[in-house]
Amino acid sequence: GAGVSQSPSNKVTEKGKDVELRCDPISGHTALYWYRQSLGQGLEFLIYFQGNSAPDKSGLPSDRFSAERTGGSVSTLTIQRTQQEDSAVYLCASSPEPPGPTYNSPLHFGNGTRLTVT
Amino acid sequence: AQTVTQSQPEMSVQEAETVTLSCTYDTSESNYYLFWYKQPPSRQMILVIRQEAYKQQNATENRFSVNFQKAAKSFSLKISDSQLGDTAMYFCAFGPEREIIFGKGTRLHILP
Numbered sequence: 001g002a003g004v005s006q007s008p009s010n011k012v013t014e015k016g017k018d019v020e021l022r023c024d025p026i027s028g029h030t031a032l033y034w035y036r037q038s039l040g041q042g043l044e045f046l047i048y049f050q051g052n053s054a055p056d057k058s059g060l061p062s063d064r065f066s067a068e069r070t071g072g073s074v075s076t077l078t079i080q081r082t083q084q085e086d087s088a089v090y091l092c093a094s095s096p097e098p099p100g101p102t103y104n105s106p107l108h109f110g111n112g113t114r115l116t117v118t
Numbered sequence: 119a120q121t122v123t124q125s126q127p128e129m130s131v132q133e134a135e136t137v138t139l140s141c142t143y144d145t146s147e148s149n150y151y152l153f154w155y156k157q158p159p160s161r162q163m164i165l166v167i168r169q170e171a172y173k174q175q176n177a178t179e180n181r182f183s184v185n186f187q188k189a190a191k192s193f194s195l196k197i198s199d200s201q202l203g204d205t206a207m208y209f210c211a212f213g214p215e216r217e218i219i220f221g222k223g224t225r226l227h228i229l230p
Contacts, residue, residue: 033218042124042209042222059217089161106153107218109163 002026006092006110013082013117021077021113025094033095033107034067034077038088046090049075050098082117089114120145122212124221131200132229138185139195139224141210147171152186152193153211156204157223166208169193200228 005024013019025032034046045059049069060066064082069075079086093107122143131137143152154166169177169186176184181201185194197204205228210221 035220040127040222042122043211043220045217045219048217056217091161091163093163106165106168107155107163109155112161114161 004092004094004108004110006090006113008113009111010114011116013115015084015117016081018078018080019082019115021079021090021092021115023075023077023092023094023110025073025075025092026096026108027073029094029096029108030072031095031098032069032075033093034075035091035093036061036088037091037112043091046077079115082115084117087115087117120147120212120219122210122219122221124208124210124224126224127222128225128227130227130229133200133202135200136196136198137200137226139197139208139210139226141193141195141221143191143193143210143212143219145191145212151213152184153213153218154182154184154193154195155209155211155220157207157209158203158205163209167195197226202228202230204228 007022030051032049035043037043047067048056064080067077089112091112093109095105095107097105124141150171152169156164156166167177167179167182181198183196207223207225209223212219
């Protein structure tokens with residue numbers, strides 16, 4: 001079946017512009033994560049959506065970053081007034097169940113969007 | 119704070135050799151899961167193996183196995199009979215919480 005789809009795969013933008021990154025999770029997956037992977041760094045948690053619950057935004061690095069998930073499916077990560085330090089690969093992942101004491105489902109990742117801010 | 123530490127930024131081994139990637143973590147939780155993910159140059163993160171903290175038996179998936187030492191909070195990955203296709207970044211990850219925490223990764227090169 002179809003996996004997690006992210007678009008665009010690559011995005012080059014000028015400093016100060018806004019960008020939108022899209023994630024289509026696997027159908028039926030209730031949990032959705034956004035991570036940022038900077039060069040030489042691990043995966044930095046950004047935001048987590050679970051069903052219709054309020055998202056966990058604790059990882060967003062600044063108020064220039066926001067994300068929404070419409071209808072419990074597609075998610076969009078928006079970065080306003082981009083800065084060069086925003087350059088990274090942005091990874092989206094989904095899971096059929098939320099984490100918890102019986103969590104046993106791996107995260108299914110998309111191929112990411114490579115964002116370059118010039 | 120919960121953390122995951124991978125102390126080996128980069129490793130190289132010859133094809134067919136065995137290699138061990140180390141991972142330590144810090145948590146006050148008693149029930150959790152640990153994962154190893156592989157990220158080849160395609161950027162696609164792929165689950166390699168997972169371990170439930172309440173299980174004492176180490177998980178094994180074909181050539182991949184873990185050495186889980188709960189008291190030491192250590193979760194190393196052993197790759198036996200390494201293959202060229204094993205060349206990738208390997209990430210150790212800890213859960214379950216709302217935030218699945220990843221280490222910084224180990225870049226593994228399998229040399230022909």
